[in-house]
Amino acid sequence: MRRDTRGNTLAMAAAALVPIAGMIGSGLDMSRAYMAQAKLQNACDAAALAARREMSGSVFDSDVRTEGERFFDFNFPSTTMNAQNVTRTVAQSTSDDTIVEVSASADIPTSVMALFGRDxxxxxxxxxxxxxxGNNDIMVVLDVTGSMNSAPSGGGASKISRLRTGAMGLYRALADTPNTRTRYGFVPYSMNVNVGGILRTRDILRTTFYPQDEDGDGDEEYVGVDINETEWFDDGSSRGERIRAWRESGQACVEERPTIGNSYNDGDFDIDLTVTQDDIDQIASAWNDVDRQYGRWDPDENEYDDDGWCPSPATRLSTYGNETAFQDAVNDATAIVAGNTYHDLGLVWAARLLSPTGINASRNPTEWNGIPVAQHIVFLTDGDLVPTSSNYSSFGNWNFNRRLTGSGGQESRHIARFLSACSAAKSMGMTIWIIAFDNVDTDEVEPCATSSGHFYVTDGTDLEDVFERIGAGIGRLRLTQ
Known part of the structure; x- marks a missing residue:
């Protein structure tokens, strides 16, 4: 038989079929196991990110664990690859309480390898x-118009009281973060903004022109009123000192200035619908740079119609050491609730106070401790943009001044300016978060948000949760392993 080799190949091939089949089968089984492990890893990553996003600071509780497990189960259902004995553990790290750790395991049934005893x-x-x-500068823009005093459509506590409570979610989501700095500023807005205390004396017109009926014939005309001709005359020995006293009065709302490139002409000037970075950043170069200065909002001097409301003062970016200090700042910003709704005022002034290249350039560095600073605007409103034809706003009196250029009605012009300001802020690297509270025309405000993921709608019952989710979004999630 050793000499007769005919047919040996067939016998050898037949003998090799069993190990070859085992090799191929084990390869298929191992391929299924690798695929299952990849799915298991994806589920692990999703669970860790979801659980960490659910945490407030370093607080890990049952809600955090449940959220992580929910995301794991969604990404690795029990039927995945016929997996058996699936386990998953979502826990807080014992070495660093800001870290979420997730581990998971499973047994993947074999097909061919089971014939060889490997099930x-x-x-x-x-x-x-x-x-x-990282480091974050956050301007919180709050609609404090008259409608905020009412209850939301679902009833219950007033919208302004819900805002005061809910805004704490933003602070809690970003609290207790080591080696970082988070600053908050506030811009309460209605038909005016109270920013005189933040501006410099040179940013304010010495002489502001108001519509007055000097002849008593019923015809209004622009009349210049110097700071020396006002109640502030006794507050200082110079015009500069008197302007400073007005700025520090707590009632220093301002009239909007001409668009950069347009000229101030004794109260008669144009504000364009397009907002550029220059409109946000440029500041007066001297006390007589009237094209870049803001008028003193003064209803006592504005005889055309002196109705109007000045909200609480806006505040610069600042750190808050605890929840009480932050709550006090929110309460102060929302102390005065009245007036009509001018979204463009709130957005433009948030960008002006947040910009690292404008009025607060020396206070708003782009890096802190060698780490970049991200700029965010969190904008909350409960209503549509509703200007007024006769009442006195930062744009003067519509029926007399008509400072806002363009075609269409007053409302459409302000909406266009608002959306232009949003685009300008985003082009400067600012991230914009929008909260539409109760009865808001979302088509009007949603385009302002950086993306659909930066836009929230709430009836007020989950407002604190909305602020927390924004805070979690501002604090960027990352996998560390």
């Missing part, structure tokens, strides 16, 4: 996630 392949994964907060 399953065990797989396991682990991952962890942290919140990469």
């Amino acid at each position: 399953s392949i065990s797989i396991s994964v682990s991952c962890e996630a942290n919140q990469d907060y």
